[in-house]
Amino acid sequence: MATSLRTIGSTAVRTLLDDQQNPVLLPATPTRVVSIVPSLTESVAATDARLLVGATDWCTHPADLEVTRVRGPKNPDLERIAGLAPDVVLANAEENRAVDLDALRAAGIAVWVTAPATVGEALDSLDRMLSAITGSSPSWLGAARETWRTPYAGPRRRAVIPIWRRPWMALGRDTFAGDLLARLGIDNVLADSAERYPRIELDALPPYDLVVLPDEPYAFSADDGPEAFAAPALCVSGRHLTWYGPSLVEARAVLSGQLA
Known part of the structure; x- marks a missing residue:
């Protein structure tokens, strides 16, 4: 949910909260996304691949993704990321180092951090993130919710x-x-x-x-x-x-x- 909406210059921007309750300043319609988490790269690519301008060398899905590579989740090329002028960098509290995320923020780059510890939290986290970036929740996410809706009832x-x-x-x-x-x-x-x-x-x-x-x-x-x-x-x-x-x-x- 947006916590504020205002205009900077001629650009409408929103402040939203990521999984860690960090404020993230986003344009009303983001068009340039860098992901330094393989699963988040795949999530954005499956929703609107046109948004992705950068991803790590470890982002192997989809196999035909053609974007600038920015090394790995643990050692991202911060200068290359900054050179891509992203509207937001997608990260994860577990997979990425806080020092790198802080450096991106210090450079004036918006960083959205996910931090799910359960399947349910992951589905909700993806819904918030993708809705913030694309304006809606993708159909595949609804299919994932349906897939995991039925509890397991067999032997343990x-x-x-x-x-x-x-x-x-x-x-x-x-x-x-x-x-x-x-x-x-x-x-x-x-x-x-x-x-x-x-x-x-x-x-x-x-x-x-x-x-x-x-x-x-x-x-x-x-x-x-x-x-x-x-x-x-x-x-x-x-x-x-x-x-x-x-x-x-x-x-x-x-x-x-x-x-x-």
């Missing part, structure tokens, strides 16, 4: 969900991916961890039935990961597990099949 399993090795790290408390898996009947045994992404000792884990191995951020595969565990290990799509955007429309079906 306890799982450990590694996200890295050397050192081993896993999903802990309050994560989007953990909430998504819970909606598929997979309960994270480290959900009560003091950290969101704790380092783990494999011989000190609580009892679990299953190991879920996504192919990102670490590229776990049938030949890299399952051999370290005595319990059954299943490889799943990291994009469908950790990205929030158009992938949520098919994520329930994709992951349910991979976890069967």
